[in-house]
């Protein structure tokens with residue numbers, strides 16, 4: 013446990029002096045937030061503009077069987093109004109979104125709040141003209157372009173529920189999501205440039221729509237001008253329609269608990285689930301965490317390098333920053349194009365003040381050498397952040413020393429699609445950091461560490477177990493789209509009375525939290541969640557595959573890689589060509605991020621006599637930790653283990 017005594021990194025005196033929250037204020041506000049959540053959040057709710065103010069604050073139950081989460085339930089507001097209209101009087105000419113295109117030679121766009129307002133209103137009118145009504149679902153399958161933000165806010169303006177599908181997902185994955193949420197409309201673009209290459213989004217959408225109701229409309233943003241197939245009567249040219257549409261579209265008053273969006277995420281079993289976030293609590297939580305965790309001040313330029321296809325992009329590119337009237341940067345490209353200096357070139361060019369990215373990106377850039385960073389003037393950077401996976405000390409030190417020059421506090425933010433915003437994170441002016449620790453809870457968040465098998469709450473300060481939350485916070489997901497049972501079973505069944513995060517953690521003697529990774533069958537590949545079951549079902553869908561078992565294994569850059577054990581159908585011979593074919597197959601079924609990093613041919617899989625695959629053993633083999641195999645006596649045929657060890661990636 014050497015890390016427990018790791019050096020503490022407090023922010024500089026200057027930083028602390030200017031910070032919104034210092035230690036005394038954090039302690040005081042935190043204490044109130046948990047002893048009097050009604051009072052605390054009732055007051056914080058005033059950050060938003062309400063059409064009808066709420067008279068109740070919190071009405072939540074974690075009791076299995078009757079899990080119900082409501083915040084500000086009789087309040088009425090509009091999310092788009094809060095992100096756009098209410099800023100117009102004071103900062104209409106201030107930049108809301110800086111758009112940095114993939115091509116570094118192309119001109120960046122500065123979209124003011126006035127311009128944003130006009131675009132969102134026109135887009136909302138286009139949606140209305142397509143028959144999209146309050147409560148209807150709209151799937152967004154777009155590159156990282158301003159139209160993605162316009163589309164989100166246009167939905168919010170008219171009360172439609174958006175569901176963004178990451179542009180790296182395949183037609184099949186897109187079709188599944190369109191069908192699961194019953195979308196009326198899909199918004200896509202002709203093609204998506206990334207790293208100098210283009211993905212044919214429209215043709216992916218065409219392929220997906222073959223598996224969907226023929227009533228689904230396809231709204232197309234002509235972004236690159238690439239040639240596309242056009243289906244008259246189904247396809248709509250968004251930009252052309254926006255030009256004709258009125259720049260005024262009244263906001264729809266929405267209940268605080270009306271859904272704002274659905275975002276599909278992977279779990280340990282079954283198909284991805286539609287995480288539902290609602291309007292009032294979510295926006296308030298995104299807004300307050302954006303301001304305090306990043307210590308955002310008026311006039312700062314904030315850059316979150318995530319994609320809007322992930323929750324990080326929802327909360328910290330669009331909703332949090334815009335609710336706060338901030339300037340938020342949207343980057344279309346990738347960190348390695350045209351070279352490994354792109355992130356830092358963009359930071360210099362736009363004088364970025366807060367930069368938020370994933371450890372996997374840092375690890376890949378770190379490997380390219382310091383000169384890529386040192387070429388640029390990064391003196392504008394006041395704060396750095398990370399999200400998505402635990403950060404290893406090497407990457408942390410590099411970020412701190414080389415990027416931040418030791419001047420910028422690093423906020424390591426632990427949270428999930430389900431949580432809407434940060435739960436464990438330092439407030440930079442208040443909490444000294446330790447490399448690799450997400451430190452302490454945000455306001456209103458009550459983490460507990462449970463003994464994994466008994467579910468008993470471990471009260472000692474220094475302890476280790478599974479990470480649960482004792483009470484609700486406003487940004488919490490409310491349900492799984494169309495399946496409240498699954499919501500309860502996934503998060504509230506195993507440990508009664510708690511929200512179970514699926515992560516393991518350690519708490520050190522200072523009460524700091526260290527996330528140790530997923531304890532379920534979810535792997536974290538480059539900060540993206542991938543259910544092992546999803547990859548397995550893609551593999552077994554291939555005609556030559558009889559059986560497949562997928563686990564995570566340590567990967568230098570991605571954090572975790574995908575390790576697949578594959579048993580072929582009788583009569584099929586393993587070959588490198590077949591391996592390549594299976595990799596291609598999984599890419600096509602789910603998307604490039606699901607491609608196995610290693611496929612091991614497994615003539616047999618370790619199974620119990622009842623036929624259950626013992627993943628614990630497969631995990632150990634993939635991690636090259638075969639000294640401590642544990643009890644394998646319950647296996648139907650223990651000899652398969654020897655055979656798998658002998659042919660693992662480590663023996664190549």
Ligand code: 6R9
Pocket residue numbers: 277322323324398399400401402403424425426427428429430450513514515527529530536539540541
């Ligand atoms: C926001 C986001 C959630 C899972 C989560 C955990 C891992 C996220 C982390 C972290 C260690 C951090 N995770 N942040 N692990 N330190 N700072 O990433 O949401 O895609 O739903 O993933 O990611 O395992 O349970 P999501």
